Structure formats: C-alpha cells, structure tokens
Amino acid sequence: MSAAVDVVVIGGGQSGLAAGYHLRRLGLDFVVLDAQPTPGGAWRHAWDSLHLFSPAAYSSLPGRLMPPQPGRTYPDAGHVVGYLDDYEKRYELPVERPVAVRSVRRDGPVLRVESDSGVWHARTVISATGTWWRPFLPAVTGADRFAGRRLHTVAYRGPAEFTGRRVIVVGGGNSGAQIAADLAYDTDLTWVTRREPRFLADDIDGRALFDAATARRRALDTGSADTGGVASLGDIVAVPPVREARDAGVLKAAPMFARLTPAGVVWADGTTAEADAIIWCTGFRPALSHLAPLGLRGPRGHIPTTGTRATAEPRLHLLGYGDWTGPASATLIGVGRPARDAAREIAALLKGRS
Structure with a gap:
C-alpha cells in the first residue's frame, strides 16, 4: 500500500x-x-x-x-x-x-x-x-549475577504476585513511590533512591506542576532567570496511596546500593539485603x-x-x-x-x- x-x-x-x-x-x-x-x-x-x-x-x-x-x-x-x-x-x-x-x-x-x-x-x-x-535500565555491577527476578516499571502489574516476597524497588520518582506504596503492606519491601525522597506538599498536584513547567519555559524563552520548574517543587506527588503509606511509616527509603549479588544487593558500607525481585522504576x-x-x-x-x-x-x-x-x-x-x-x-x- x-x-x-x-x-x-x-x-x-x-x-x-x-x-x-x-x-x-x-x-x-x-x-x-x-x-x-x-x-x-x-x-x-x-x-x-x-x-x-x-x-x-x-x-x-x-x-x-x-x-x-x-x-x-x-x-x-x-x-x-x-x-x-x-x-x-x-x-x-x-x-x-x-x-x-x-x-x-x-x-x-x-x-x-x-x-x-x-x-x-x-x-x-x-x-x-x-x-x-523504551524503558531505561541503569548499568549496575553484578546485575548479571542476580538470581531473582528483574523487571522494569513497564512489566509491573500489581502486588499480588509479590505477596510475602522480598522486593526491592529502585527509583525516587513518582513511579517508584507509587509502586513502593503498592507493595508496602504485603511484601518485605526495601525502597531504594539515589537521594532522599522529595515529596511535594500534599496540596500540590498536576495543575501546579503544569503551571511550574510553563512558567519555567516562559522564563527561559524570554531570557529571565531559570525558575527551576517542577524540579524546584519536589519529585513525588503525594497522591492518596503514597500519602497513606508515607503517613503510616511504611514508605521509607534507603540509599542506593553499590552492587548486586546472586542473593540480593550490597551497600557501600557492606550492609546486605536479600531479594526475590528487583523492580527498576528508573525512567x-x-x-x-x-x-x-x-x-x-x-x-x-x-x-x-x-x-x-x-x-x-x-x-x-x-x-x-x-x-x-x-x-x-x-x-x-x-x-x-x-x-x-x-x-x-x-x-x-x-x-x-x-
């Protein structure tokens, strides 16, 4: 044709x-x-x-x-x-x-x-x-040695298949926070982020994010000072499930680990955690x-x-x-x-x- x-x-x-x-x-x-x-x-x-x-x-x-x-x-x-x-x-x-x-x-x-x-x-x-x-998976030392399941956000459907399992969620953005909140109650969860999670104020949602992004583009186009846009407000929108998990104390983040092992992950200080699955919410x-x-x-x-x-x-x-x-x-x-x-x-x- x-x-x-x-x-x-x-x-x-x-x-x-x-x-x-x-x-x-x-x-x-x-x-x-x-x-x-x-x-x-x-x-x-x-x-x-x-x-x-x-x-x-x-x-x-x-x-x-x-x-x-x-x-x-x-x-x-x-x-x-x-x-x-x-x-x-x-x-x-x-x-x-x-x-x-x-x-x-x-x-x-x-x-x-x-x-x-x-x-x-x-x-x-x-x-x-x-x-x-086109999901992005970062290069991490030992990734090919990990014996558990590795999946990206695109392959995640819900918590049922992970009930009772040891799960590590990697990513400090909205996907990472939402999936971590999803898994926080029925799994042995470890949430890992590269920096301390930055939650937006509870009264901020997508309306404010759109306004912030638009204001930044307008400032850049006119040669004004960079307003910082959405990044200046935070990384994670506190939608109800995320807010509830955070307030319940079950949504706490650990720093990024240094490498993977066949059984799990190792941090720079030698601390280890075993895992059955790692979910990469890495964009x-x-x-x-x-x-x-x-x-x-x-x-x-x-x-x-x-x-x-x-x-x-x-x-x-x-x-x-x-x-x-x-x-x-x-x-x-x-x-x-x-x-x-x-x-x-x-x-x-x-x-x-x-």
Whole structure:
C-alpha cells in the first residue's frame, strides 16, 4: 500500500490524538499511525493501581474535558483509556492500527514513512511515539549475577504476585513511590533512591506542576532567570496511596546500593539485603529509532528542536517527549498547547508551499 497525505502522525496515544484534534480543526489531510491494536496508548499497559496526579477536569486533552471517575478524585489508568477511546471516536480521528512505523526518510520534497502496512508519502510528519516503549535500565555491577527476578516499571502489574516476597524497588520518582506504596503492606519491601525522597506538599498536584513547567519555559524563552520548574517543587506527588503509606511509616527509603549479588544487593558500607525481585522504576528514553535515517540525533539522544520542530528538518515535529518538546508535553493537560503550535506551524509551512 502507498498513500500521500499532508501530515503523518506517528503514534496514537494522547500526544497523537491532541495533534489530530488540531490538524482536523485546520482542515489538513492527515493520518494517525498507531502501533497498538486498540486505543489508549501507553495507559493501556500501566500497572493496576496507577493514578493521575490531577483531578479529571485538569487532565484533559484539547476540546473535551475528561469526565470524573465515580468515587475517585484522581482517575486511574483504566479511566484514561476509556477517555482516549471516546476522544478518538468523538472527533472521528483517522487512526489506522496496528501500524508499526519502521523508518522515516527524506524522499525529495516529501518524507517517506515506511511501515509494516505500507508506505506513506507525507509533506510533514509529527512523531508522537512517547517513551514508554523504551524503558531505561541503569548499568549496575553484578546485575548479571542476580538470581531473582528483574523487571522494569513497564512489566509491573500489581502486588499480588509479590505477596510475602522480598522486593526491592529502585527509583525516587513518582513511579517508584507509587509502586513502593503498592507493595508496602504485603511484601518485605526495601525502597531504594539515589537521594532522599522529595515529596511535594500534599496540596500540590498536576495543575501546579503544569503551571511550574510553563512558567519555567516562559522564563527561559524570554531570557529571565531559570525558575527551576517542577524540579524546584519536589519529585513525588503525594497522591492518596503514597500519602497513606508515607503517613503510616511504611514508605521509607534507603540509599542506593553499590552492587548486586546472586542473593540480593550490597551497600557501600557492606550492609546486605536479600531479594526475590528487583523492580527498576528508573525512567525511560524517547522512542525515536524510526527517525534514525534522518540523522538528527543530538546530545542525550534528543533531536534538537525549536519549539516542537526539528531544527535541522522543518518538515518534522516532535510532540510529547518531555519539556524539550514543550512544557509538560508528556502529560495529558500539557500536550494541548504544543500540539496546537505544531499544527499551526505545519499549516503555515504547507500554505507557503502550495
């Protein structure tokens, strides 16, 4: 199969849908290619107890408020999946799935998008593949010797399979804290962080985080002093399960260990702990392998951008990978503005060439 369109959006999760919303409003000819067989993006693969950091009304994509989830202030992942499914249908977004994009290449005046379902020739491309599909595991001495189970956040589903087991959770961010809280009551838990956990004040949630990220980007863009953004507030949002475990005294962190052994871990002072499983809540890297033929990668694996546009390739926009592609653009509430800006810039580019 081969087709030609104005815009190919790669990825049908929250960022791809936000882009589609704005492209549709501008009347552009586009298609969204999603590698997943069903709607919901990465949210469909999240662990059972995962909660948003903000109430539903403050976790919405452009044009459509997320309805509240009965009985919950902070909706869970399943509610988000349902919302994204409804959003896609409500705006009749042209999503094709499952379509796995293998590469994007320059092909004269267009970009050639090659997939397992055919080829699209696009005047412009928005890459919105996110980070979930590229989990990061740090290099730790002795990792290959550990005899227990090693898994990343992406493979964690819930505490039931670890009941009564000795579990080490590594990571001082939101994922580490939420999963540690999940396991704190029915396992022999050790929570390990590189530095003392920094909990945000209990009254701070995703609304304040979005405002902080936006203020930092505005300050940097205008040459003002760096406000520190979200990092200045803390690392962990105290959603109810985390707050409850913390207040119950079962969410206490140990410093990072020095190495792994067949039976567990060893700290620099010689202290040891045995473990049946280690869960690495150590973050992700942007999933950008499909863009490798364009030769755009810069420091830390990022592609240099001006706003959302790839600096060295004006036909390519990147959306939803983090603050480097828009303030809080990896969040539901934060992706709307950079998606709008990307769509407008694409429309102006295409108009200039028509």
